[in-house]
Amino acid sequence: MTRVFIPQDAAALSVGADQVALRMQALFDDRDLDVEIVRNGSRGMHWLEPLVEVEIDAQRFAFGPVSDADVSELFEAGFLDGEIEHPLALGLTSEIPYLKNQTRLTYERCGLIDPHSLKDYRANGGMEGLERALTMSPEEIVSEVTESGLRGRGGAGFPTGIKWNTVLKADGDQKYIVCNADEGDSGTFADRMIMEGDPFVLIEGMAIAGLATGATRGYLYTRSEYPHAIDVMREAIDIARVAGLLGKSVLGSGKAFDMEVRMGAGAYVCGEETSMLNSMEGKRGIVRAKPPLPALEGFLGRPTVVNNVLSLASVPAILAKGAAFYKDFGTGRSRGTIAIQLAGNVKYSGLYETAFGLTLGEIVNDIGGGTLSGRPVKAVQVGGPLGAYFPVELFDTVFDYEAFAARDGLIGHAGIVVFDDTVDMLKQARFAMEFCAVESCGKCTPCRIGPVRGMEVLDKIARDENRDSQIELLHSLCDTMKFGSLCALGGFTPYPVVSALTHFPQDFRPTGNQQAAE
Amino acid sequence: MAGAMPMHEITERTAAIVDGYLHVEGPLLPILHDVQATFGHVPDAAVEKIADLLNLSRAEVHGVKSFYHDFQTSPAGHHVLKVCRAEACQAVGGDALGDAIQKALGLDWHETSADGTVTLEPVYCLGLCSCAPAVMLDGELRGRLKPRDAEALAAEVRR
Ligand SMILES: Cc1cc2nc3c(=O)[nH]c(=O)nc-3n(C[C@H](O)[C@H](O)[C@H](O)COP(=O)(O)O)c2cc1C
Numbered sequence: 001m002t003r004v005f006i007p008q009d010a011a012a013l014s015v016g017a018d019q020v021a022l023r024m025q026a027l028f029d030d031r032d033l034d035v036e037i038v039r040n041g042s043r044g045m046h047w048l049e050p051l052v053e054v055e056i057d058a059q060r061f062a063f064g065p066v067s068d069a070d071v072s073e074l075f076e077a078g079f080l081d082g083e084i085e086h087p088l089a090l091g092l093t094s095e096i097p098y099l100k101n102q103t104r105l106t107y108e109r110c111g112l113i114d115p116h117s118l119k120d121y122r123a124n125g126g127m128e129g130l131e132r133a134l135t136m137s138p139e140e141i142v143s144e145v146t147e148s149g150l151r152g153r154g155g156a157g158f159p160t161g162i163k164w165n166t167v168l169k170a171d172g173d174q175k176y177i178v179c180n181a182d183e184g185d186s187g188t189f190a191d192r193m194i195m196e197g198d199p200f201v202l203i204e205g206m207a208i209a210g211l212a213t214g215a216t217r218g219y220l221y222t223r224s225e226y227p228h229a230i231d232v233m234r235e236a237i238d239i240a241r242v243a244g245l246l247g248k249s250v251l252g253s254g255k256a257f258d259m260e261v262r263m264g265a266g267a268y269v270c271g272e273e274t275s276m277l278n279s280m281e282g283k284r285g286i287v288r289a290k291p292p293l294p295a296l297e298g299f300l301g302r303p304t305v306v307n308n309v310l311s312l313a314s315v316p317a318i319l320a321k322g323a324a325f326y327k328d329f330g331t332g333r334s335r336g337t338i339a340i341q342l343a344g345n346v347k348y349s350g351l352y353e354t355a356f357g358l359t360l361g362e363i364v365n366d367i368g369g370g371t372l373s374g375r376p377v378k379a380v381q382v383g384g385p386l387g388a389y390f391p392v393e394l395f396d397t398v399f400d401y402e403a404f405a406a407r408d409g410l411i412g413h414a415g416i417v418v419f420d421d422t423v424d425m426l427k428q429a430r431f432a433m434e435f436c437a438v439e440s441c442g443k444c445t446p447c448r449i450g451p452v453r454g455m456e457v458l459d460k461i462a463r464d465e466n467r468d469s470q471i472e473l474l475h476s477l478c479d480t481m482k483f484g485s486l487c488a489l490g491g492f493t494p495y496p497v498v499s500a501l502t503h504f505p506q507d508f509r510p511t512g513n514q515q516a517a518e
Numbered sequence: 519m520a521g522a523m524p525m526h527e528i529t530e531r532t533a534a535i536v537d538g539y540l541h542v543e544g545p546l547l548p549i550l551h552d553v554q555a556t557f558g559h560v561p562d563a564a565v566e567k568i569a570d571l572l573n574l575s576r577a578e579v580h581g582v583k584s585f586y587h588d589f590q591t592s593p594a595g596h597h598v599l600k601v602c603r604a605e606a607c608q609a610v611g612g613d614a615l616g617d618a619i620q621k622a623l624g625l626d627w628h629e630t631s632a633d634g635t636v637t638l639e640p641v642y643c644l645g646l647c648s649c650a651p652a653v654m655l656d657g658e659l660r661g662r663l664k665p666r667d668a669e670a671l672a673a674e675v676r677r
């Protein structure tokens with residue numbers, strides 16, 4: 001039977017994938033055709049969504065972006081035969097350069113398989129990591145992860161194996177694995193894509209983390225802005241439980257691990273791990289002082305691994321293929337692959353998994369194809385709302401944790417938001433302050449009051465009131481926030497603000513941006 | 519939704535919700551979500567009942583409720599339109615889209631129309647940054663919008 005793949009990834013849904021699927025199903029029904037529609041995850045080529053694929057002899061042919069209005073025309077043109085001449089025909093999916101040039105380790109199956117089919121999952125290499133982990137001691141699993149060089153993908157880049165070792169060594173009758181799927185950074189959607197496109201890899205990664213540390217319960221905390229991801233994950237967890245991948249005896253090993261989904265309630269700060277733990281406990285999402293580390297006193301005061309979705313989803317491949325294989329990719333102290341997310345004003349928007357080590361310019365211009373508007377790139381914000389704005393002059397910066405830190409930036413969760421020359425950087429700096437003011441948990445004075453003052457100061461600069469002294473004041477305010485805040489929300493908000501000031505001083509002069517926009 | 523609901527009904531339904539979560543580790547957020555979904559907001563009577571059943575003070579439950587943007591004090595409109603205001607959407611005309619939507623609905627952020635048809639909420643990223651600018655209407659996603667789509671959105675919620 002012919003199979004047609006139409007993504008149910010939220011990005012694809014937002015541009016009409018459901019309508020395409022409905023129209024296509026109706027057409028197949030009308031003509032009594034034996035064609036099965038599979039709702040897969042996204043391949044990550046979001047500018048081509050909805051991306052429809054036809055499978056012929058285990059080869060997949062892509063068409064996109066397809067709207068429901070294109071369906072009958074595509075059919076008449078013979079798209080079910082795969083290789084046709086048509087403006088929407090893209091040929092073999094696997095040969096599209098954007099996809100072909102990637103190194104897909106974590107996203108190996110994302111967009112390829114039916115997210116709810118364990119059979120598909122296994123047939124494409126799934127479960128090999130867990131099966132191997134079940135033959136190893138907890139210490140062996142932990143050292144494999146440590147040796148792989150995997151660092152936390154949630155932003156801070158802390159070595160995952162070292163964190164796991166702390167939890168393994170900690171005393172506790174109950175330990176927990178908490179998957180941080182709060183993904184609040186603008187410009188990021190990598191966690192969402194895994195949850196919607198390959199949920200079993202995350203479940204497998206969490207189960208391996210449980211085996212490695214002696215944790216038998218897991219929680220996946222995600223945001224209420226992700227209803228589709230929540231549905232897919234909940235269904236996948238049920239399937240995994242029925243199949244014995246979760247439960248009292250994981251794959252018949254006699255070792256227990258089970259998990260459930262928890263939903264946040266619209267608070268960015270709850271992505272911070274200790275705030276998240278408070279939220280899970282039913283408290284206000286106030287950040288906790290460290291120590292104690294969550295690894296020692298986490299959820300309900302017990303030893304807890306908190307890891308980002310991608311850290312956990314990278315583990316099955318590391319166990320299946322070995323630490324050396326994973327470590328071989330990358331540069332410096334940034335090992336393995338990173339799921340770069342290209343967003344905003346960029347031509348080829350989407351997810352691009354590759355080894356660390358490309359330059360920012362290669363990513364934005366060569367992979368991203370420059371701006372969507374066709375105007376010159378002016379700034380790119382890397383690492384979410386707490387990340388710095390980079391000018392084109394810094395496009396030689398290499399994509400790795402240390403190289404970005406050396407240029408007063410951060411890669412964070414690897415989201416890259418591109419802006420063309422119409423952007424007003426004073427406005428962006430003001431937004432960074434506004435965001436901090438809206439989302440602050442309120443514990444530290446600099447983070448609670450600072451951004452409100454920051455907005456006032458920026459408004460004065462915009463009105464050209466005592467500009468020089470106000471800019472000086474802004475710098476000192478940023479210093480206070482940087483050094484007087486408990487967590488990165490207050491502490492890193494100065495990054496976008498100061499980078500905007502430093503790299504785009506013309507926008508902080510009267511009439512500055514009007515010139516640029518002309 | 520809950521405006522006309524008698525107090526005892528709020529209390530009873532809240533008690534039933536709480537009952538379903540007593541086995542859960544850290545039940546308060548799931549309970550508040552359920553209450554919000556049931557009544558369209560978190561009524562004071564529900565706060566009181568939850569506090570009572572979980573052995574917390576009313577101030578504690580209120581404190582948690584008020585911390586999170588999702589939990590509302592007054593009933594939301596029949597439709598809820600969430601418009602992304604974060605950076606990736608800004609980069610492709612998100613501000614202009616937001617302005618056009620405000621104008622088309624005649625509402626400011628966080629406002630509900632007088633007839634209770636629609637509530638307009640800002641959100642900071644829907645994870646659709648590669649198909650920006652984006653909005654969520656009652657859980658349904660829309661991406662790659664243009665300011666001119668605002669009128670159609672407004673017409674849709676008024677229908
Ligand atoms: C304000 C704030 C928001 C954060 N949001 C997230 C998030 O959405 N997802 C995430 O994985 N980590 C987030 N973090 C980082 C977490 O605190 C933590 O470092 C991470 O979950 C650890 O997992 P990892 O080692 O696998 O990266 C955030 C931190 C701060 C300060």
Ligand code: SF4
Binds near residue numbers: 486
């Ligand atoms: S820096 Fe801000 S968000 Fe972080 S703990 Fe302090 S007040 Fe809370």
Ligand code: FES
Binds near residue numbers: 644651652
């Ligand atoms: S920034 Fe608007 S959807 Fe992410």
